[in-house]
Amino acid sequence: MGSVKDLVVLEKPTPERSGRGRFIFSDRYSVFDWGEMPDHIAQKGQALCLLGAYFFEKLEKLGVPTHYYGLVANDHPAKLDEIGQPAGVMEVKLVRVLEPTPTAGGYDYSLYQTEKANFLIPLEVIYRNSLPQGSSVFKRLREGKLKPSDIGLDHFPEPGEKLAQPILDVSTKLEATDRYLSWEEAQQIAGLSDKEVERIQETVLLVNRLITEEVERLGLSHEDGKVEFAFDEERNLMLVDVLGTPDECRFTFDGIPVSKEAARIYYRRTPWFKEVEAAKKQDAQRWKELVKSSPPPLSPKMKKLVEGLYQACCNEITGREWFSVPPLRQIITELRQELEL
Template identity: 40%
Template sequence: MTSVKEFVVEREPTADDLGAGRFAFTDDYSVFDWGKMPDPIPGKGASLCTMGADNFELLEEAGVPTHYRGVGPDAEPLSALEEPPRELAIELATVPDLPFVDGAYDYDAFHGEAREAAGSVVPLEIVFRNTVPVGSSLRSRAAPSDVGLDLEDWPAEVVELPEPVVEFSTKYEEQDRYLDADEADRIAGAASLSELKSVAREVNDLVTERAAEAGFVHEDGKIECVYADGEVRVADVVGTFDENRFAYDGQEVSKEVVRQHYKRIAPEWVDAVSDAKARAGEEGVADWRPLCAVEPPALDPDVIERVADMYAAGTNAYTGTDWFDAPAVGDAVDAVRDL
């Protein structure tokens, strides 16, 4: 189980074959790696599932390998449904254990188990960036000149990159870490780093084009992958308002809206999370959450309603189909500008 979706296993993966199952999307959400937050956002799960299916089917048309099988228990194409789905049918790859021993993660053990499986999850997140929004972590890790920009400092506005930037971070560690090429290559295992980059760029191009057709700017996002039959396949879910950041008429349309809202209404919790992660690193422990003494507050009901409309209206606009009874996307976006 993850913080926003659950697994339904139909057939376990084996040493000879991939398994089959479904992601069941909930209305829960997570920010700052906290896990399940106090409030669900109505309709959010169906929004993520619908956008994800739409993007997987676009990738399928473009010839990009994925683990997608369809939507719902019968693994149907999205076009066969009249209501937005909440379940994404997928092939299941093996997820090896990643031991944490003496303050370090044992990737040799992870890949030893992976070699015995028909297919396994690549323990990386592949991040692509087209712009650098104000909330982007890239600002704290790189100077503008490092990514081809003729600027001394990061301005307090979105910056468009001359070329997309692809980065790698850990997937299964309690605290995500961005990696240099050598460490990313080691952690990737049998999957080729160049192939992972190539697939990420294909996904980025497709989502960027789809977003532009609907009036969005695709700022950044990530993919996760499985390695099976000697090839990299796009896995998890792709191109949603949780995995990616989009803007519409200059306003963020993604989970970033909630993240920035919490920075404004609960800075003491955001700071406590940061302190707990730092302390966990210093003490060599994997789970930082027990070290955080502050709990996140619940959201105001009006905020939840506006965010729910943003997800629903945004999905309608992105897919070009009125799956949800929601305001026009421009109205929904305007409603979250002051959050």
Template identity: 40%
Template sequence: MTSVKEFRVAEAATETAVGRGRFRFTDAYSVFDWGQMPDAIPQKGAALCLTGATTFELLESAGVPTHYRGVGDADGPIHSLADATEPPREMAISLVRVPELPHRGADGYDYEAFHATAGDNYLVPLEIVFRNAVPVGSSLRRRRDPRAVGLDRETWPDEPVELPEPVVEFSTKFEERDRYLDRETADEIAGRASVDRLAELARTVNDVVTERAAAAGLTHQDGKIECYWVDGEVGVADVAGTFDENRFGYEGRQVSKEVIRQYYKREHPAWVGAVSEAKERADEAEVADWRPLCEREPPALPGKVVETAANLYTAGANAYAAGDPEGSEWFEAPSLAEAVAAVEEL
């Protein structure tokens, strides 16, 4: 199981053939790489499944290869969203191999061993990140100067800023802590998958999601994809175009998991600081798992925050699935404008 999705295998991938499986989207959430947090957010899983399936079907129409096969619940028939009668929680997917990535202590991760056992299909051990804007909480502000991403200024402003052209970056996928990479290192880690093709796919997905978001009254700030390699073809895996994988805005306010991240930063800085300290200690000790070194557990969210987050996910999903700011009737939810306004009261 991932931190927020249950993973079910119907037919495992082999060295020579892809398999079949399903994601079941739960109401769990994760922030700061912690894994599953103490609370559940009602209807979050269905909202993510709906937006992810919407994105995959848009990508299919655009000719982009993906592992998506349709939606359906409890091992029932697989179908498109057009034939769904309620928000789906399960997504049918094709499976590829995910080799073990050994950690060699001071020598780091052994990607040669990973690729040596990959066979004819594998999940590329990278996340490909695309950015149209730089929100206040973006890690890009810590890592790069404004001029390096095309902005004519020396320092980052206190408010979100749009980029003149989308920026594509690469980070690790299977390491205990995400690590941003230069293009040469990303190319080495990608194995047989072309880093140029990965970047091209990311830009196409970005275009599709950005267009859909605009139709829904949202601005698309940034997001990421994961990809597979199968017999020379690279396609989009995992899930894309959701309020966890992407950051969206509505009239200058966040419509994404970033709302919860910022709440923890504001209301529980001691826990956020303990997470950062644990990661630093893990680096110093040259160990992969930093969580046992964290001296604090994450506090639970107040009921008001859970309710506000649930409304944000469902209202956003209604708008994105419909391609209309007035939304659809998938969920009983407030309007997107009302859901976003409630965030300001937290």
């Protein structure tokens, strides 16, 4: 079970052959790599599933390979325009997940030097169009782990700063805590060729442009997002997991988050978050064992607003009224008041 969706394996992948599975999108959510939080966000799973399908189908029309087969209706995969009710299950092609081996000094990725195909690339690519309040870039700059020149800037950025060109970050995917890498490090641990790195970067920029164009129709800003890749049986790159949702992207409207960043803002004001941050600094691998408290639930009003964000966002991006909720702008106005932003 994942923190936000479950996987049912229909056919197990092998080194030579892909498998088949179904993502069951839940109403669970996670922030700060904690795993399942105490609340469930009603119909969030269906909203994410529908949005993911919407963008996968758009990308397929652009000729971009993905692992998406369709939404499950009547126990068979179907396209978005073939279903009449919200769906929360997506059928996908499965590849192998090759776990790096933990070592005293970190992780051993040597198996990626010999494996050739049909596996998840152990990286997460993050694209950034701006640097909103709460972006991890500011923390890394403060800690000296990043320099402005590393992201194409000649100055220390301000929160909310728009970037002239998107920047592409890359991090580990299969470690206890995501760790940012240089592109050279990422290429080395994943066993990628120069051409494969170039293709990954080109695809991420295309995904970014597509999502940006879609959400700008609604007056939303597309601040950043993440993308994952795998190799199929022939070592062709394909997009995997899910993309274009408020969990994978950071959308804002006039500075107000239209994503799970709203929940992050809420939790950053709690003692639990301070304990999480301290634990991660103490032990990057076993930090969760050091956190003695549990995250508190969202307030009832905050929970309802976050539910509305997901549902209205899905309605308005896909252009179909899947959920009976107020317009997105109305929900955002109430959220601004609740978070005192």
